Amino acid sequence: MLHTPYTRWTEDQLPVITAVWVRLDAIYVRVPGAPSHEVATGLDLTGEVPGRLHGWLASVKGDWLGVVDFEIPYEDGRSDKLALVDQLVPASALRPNRDGP
Template sequence: MFEGLNPIPPPRTRQIRVKPARPVWVDLGAVFRVGRPRRVVPDGLDLQATVPGELHLWSLTTTGHWVGYVTFAIAGEGRHVQVSQWVLSATLQPRSDHRARPS
């Protein structure tokens, strides 16, 4: 993910602030692995969409995986629920359709 832009932490640092926040795509199907559908619930939360988000921080896990702290919205019940959480870097893709927010 982000080939050529892999975050390299300064010595003894496990977190990198992304300033200004960087526009990304969040693959909710990869973030929330739910398995086979049990039934169709039209007004339920859509956890299978790919949604726009903003990347605020990178951090290393104890297993050496990169995670990003991202803000995004989940659609459901005719509204959007704003969420901020850590997600694995593999669930994120850079978004070129939107410029980064000014710092």
Template sequence: MLVTPWTRFAGDGLHGRYPVVTEVLVDLGTLFSWPPNTPRRVAASGLSMSGVVRGQLHGRLQDVDGRWYGVCDFDLPYADGRRATIRCIDQVVPFRALSVPAERVQRGT
């Protein structure tokens, strides 16, 4: 787990501190966008790099221009529907590609 200056921690000095992990949705279409009119070649057994997947946000970073990024873990699915996924760990993801799941918004957490 990548600990950043903006990583939030819970716990205390007596029982130990641990990083707070927040459930997020990662928009793969925003994260891995293609320029318009880019030629493509379909690979049916390749990774599905569009859609939205669940992830875990455990760090935050800010760049020199003030933009925010999340440090996330998430799984990339295959396009052919197989159960196996590729686990991406400690990925730096722009905040524009992250959102809070609707069930967390409804619960107010």
């Protein structure tokens, strides 16, 4: 797990995890005008998925990036998902998940 200067810690020295929603289509943007074709077994990079925020980093221009673990589903609906750990996600693509961790 990536530790940042803005990682908060519990009394037991575990990172504080905050439940968030990750807007996939805000971080995986298609090139405008690029041709598209359906891949039934491809990753579904649309909508929102639950994530676990555990730190923050700032860019040189002052933009905030959350350090987030989340999973991306496949289009074909299979139960396993692509698990991503310690991904830098722009704050604009995150929102609180009030349903839990």
